[in-house]
Amino acid sequence: MTNQIFAKDALLPTGWANNVLLQWNSLGELTTVTPNTEPNGAPTTAGPITPGLPNLHSHAFQRAMAGLTEFRGAAQDSFWSWRNLMYQFAARLSPEQVEAIATWLYIEMLEAGYTSVCEFHYLHHSADGTPYADDAELSKALLRAAKTAGIAITLLPVLYQTSGFGGTPPNEGQRRFIRSTDSMLRLLETLKPLCDAQGARLGMAPHSLRAVPPDSLREAVAGLHAIDASAPVHIHIAEQTAEVDACLAWSGQRPVAWLLDHAPVDARWCLVHATHMSESEYQRAAASGAVAGICPSTEANLGDGLFDMPRWLGHGGAWGLGSDSHACVNAAEELLLLEYGQRLQFRQRNVLASAQQPQVATATLLQAVAGGAQASGRNAQGLAVGQRADFCVLDAQHLALRGLAAPAMFSAHVFGSHRTSALDAVWVAGQQRTGSGSQHPLRAQAQAAFIAARSALV
Structure with missing residues (x-):
C-alpha cells in the first residue's frame, strides 16, 4: 500500500x-x-x-506546572529553588494523572509542529518511593499517552541514584526517582518488546553526573547497549554553573570533559543543555558526534544561560531542540528563542543563518531536524527517501x-x-x-x- x-x-x-x-x-x-x-x-x-521537528527533551509531567512557579519564594530564585517546587509537585502525581498530562502534552506538541518526542522519564515509583506492583507502570502510561496522541516516542527511563557528586545519598524529594543499576536494566528488558510493538524507540538517560556514580554509569550504558547496540543515551550536563563548580571540586575536571574521558560518548549520545563548556569541551564534544540538546524556553525560564551556537557549529557539532519543562510547547517558538538568544549574546542579527541557507528559519529547522532525529534514534531526518x-x-x-x-x-x-x-x-x-x-x-x-x-x- x-x-x-x-x-x-x-x-x-x-x-x-x-x-x-x-x-x-x-x-x-x-x-x-x-x-x-x-x-x-x-x-x-x-x-x-x-x-516535522523532533522534540529531543521532555519531562511530560512538568507541563502541569507551567506558570505555577513564577513567583519569588527566596531572596534570590534560581534553578535550585525551582527544583524544590518541582519535587513537591512530582511527589503528588498518580499514574492516571501522569497519563492524562502526557496525553494532552503530546497532542499540544503535534498541533505545534513536533512529530516525535524523547521522553526523559525519571518518575518511576509511588509517592513514598515504593515500586509499583508493575515496575513499568509509569513507563507504560507514557507509551499509552504517545499511542493515543499519535506521536512517535523515544522512551528514556532515567537512572538516578545520588543527590550530588561523590555519592551523596538521595534526598526525600528524589525518592520516586531512585533505581539500582540492575533494576534499571531489568526495566529496559521489560520495556524493549513493548516499545518494539508500538514502533517506539527505547534508550536510557543517566540523569546527570551528580546523580549517577561512575561505576553505575559504565555498567548501565554497557547493559543498555547489550540490549540494543544502537540505543540512544541522553544525559543532563553542564546546565548550571554550580554543577560545573561541584564537578571541579569532586574530580578536578569540568563535567563535559570528565564525561568524554570516562564514558564511550559517540553519535548515540545527546548532551542535554551543555550550556557551560570551555573551548576544549566545545571542540571535543562536537568531535565525538554527540548531539547537543538545546531547550531555549526552559533554559530561559530557569536562568541557565546561553549556549554558544556559533562556536558549536564552527566545530561541526550536531544539535536539536527540546521543550524540557514545557513552559512553552511550540516548535516555531523554540526556533525563534534560539536565534534571539544568540542575537542578544552577540548583538548581531540572523546569527544562525549559513552560507548554504542564508534564511535563518530554514537553516535552523533543517539542522534541528537532523540532530533531533539522530538523538531520537529514528529515521526522521527530513523529507528524503x-x-x-x-x-x-x-x-x-x-x-x-x-x-x-x-x-x-x-x-x-x-x-x-x-x-x-x-x-x-x-x-x-x-x-x-x-x-x-x-x-x-x-x-x-x-x-x-x-x-x-x-x-x-x-
Missing part, C-alpha cells in the same frame, strides 16, 4: 523545492521524493510542506503568511505569526494527526482530562 501527497513547495534536506511528490509505504517510510513533477493523481496540499513521512503543512491563508513565497512563509511562521495558528496539518509516519487549522481530533477530551488532573494537583 502506497500513500502520496503533492506540494507546490516543500523543504527538502537540500533546501526548498517546487512541485514535489511524496510517496510512502505502509510503514510510513518515504519511498519517493520527486521535485519538479506533476501530482499524478496525488492530493495537493493547500500550503508548503516542512519536515528512507526517512519517515513526518511533516507539517503551513496554512497559506494565515494572515502572516498569505501572498508570500514558501521560504518567506516559513520565516513568517517562525518570526511573525501566532505560531501554531500558521500550521494547517501535521502528519506522522504518513498518518494525518491534526486536521484543518492543526486541531487534533482528541483535543477536547484530552484537554478536559488535563484540566481535571491539574486542578486536583493544585
Whole structure:
C-alpha cells in the first residue's frame, strides 16, 4: 500500500523545492521524493510542506506546572529553588494523572509542529518511593499517552541514584526517582518488546553526573547497549554553573570533559543543555558526534544561560531542540528563542543563518531536524527517501503568511505569526494527526482530562 501527497513547495534536506511528490509505504517510510513533477493523481496540499521537528527533551509531567512557579519564594530564585517546587509537585502525581498530562502534552506538541518526542522519564515509583506492583507502570502510561496522541516516542527511563557528586545519598524529594543499576536494566528488558510493538524507540538517560556514580554509569550504558547496540543515551550536563563548580571540586575536571574521558560518548549520545563548556569541551564534544540538546524556553525560564551556537557549529557539532519543562510547547517558538538568544549574546542579527541557507528559519529547522532525529534514534531526518513521512503543512491563508513565497512563509511562521495558528496539518509516519487549522481530533477530551488532573494537583 502506497500513500502520496503533492506540494507546490516543500523543504527538502537540500533546501526548498517546487512541485514535489511524496510517496510512502505502509510503514510510513518515504519511498519517493520527486521535485519538479506533476501530482499524478496525488492530493495537493493547500500550503508548503516542512519536515516535522523532533522534540529531543521532555519531562511530560512538568507541563502541569507551567506558570505555577513564577513567583519569588527566596531572596534570590534560581534553578535550585525551582527544583524544590518541582519535587513537591512530582511527589503528588498518580499514574492516571501522569497519563492524562502526557496525553494532552503530546497532542499540544503535534498541533505545534513536533512529530516525535524523547521522553526523559525519571518518575518511576509511588509517592513514598515504593515500586509499583508493575515496575513499568509509569513507563507504560507514557507509551499509552504517545499511542493515543499519535506521536512517535523515544522512551528514556532515567537512572538516578545520588543527590550530588561523590555519592551523596538521595534526598526525600528524589525518592520516586531512585533505581539500582540492575533494576534499571531489568526495566529496559521489560520495556524493549513493548516499545518494539508500538514502533517506539527505547534508550536510557543517566540523569546527570551528580546523580549517577561512575561505576553505575559504565555498567548501565554497557547493559543498555547489550540490549540494543544502537540505543540512544541522553544525559543532563553542564546546565548550571554550580554543577560545573561541584564537578571541579569532586574530580578536578569540568563535567563535559570528565564525561568524554570516562564514558564511550559517540553519535548515540545527546548532551542535554551543555550550556557551560570551555573551548576544549566545545571542540571535543562536537568531535565525538554527540548531539547537543538545546531547550531555549526552559533554559530561559530557569536562568541557565546561553549556549554558544556559533562556536558549536564552527566545530561541526550536531544539535536539536527540546521543550524540557514545557513552559512553552511550540516548535516555531523554540526556533525563534534560539536565534534571539544568540542575537542578544552577540548583538548581531540572523546569527544562525549559513552560507548554504542564508534564511535563518530554514537553516535552523533543517539542522534541528537532523540532530533531533539522530538523538531520537529514528529515521526522521527530513523529507528524503528512507526517512519517515513526518511533516507539517503551513496554512497559506494565515494572515502572516498569505501572498508570500514558501521560504518567506516559513520565516513568517517562525518570526511573525501566532505560531501554531500558521500550521494547517501535521502528519506522522504518513498518518494525518491534526486536521484543518492543526486541531487534533482528541483535543477536547484530552484537554478536559488535563484540566481535571491539574486542578486536583493544585
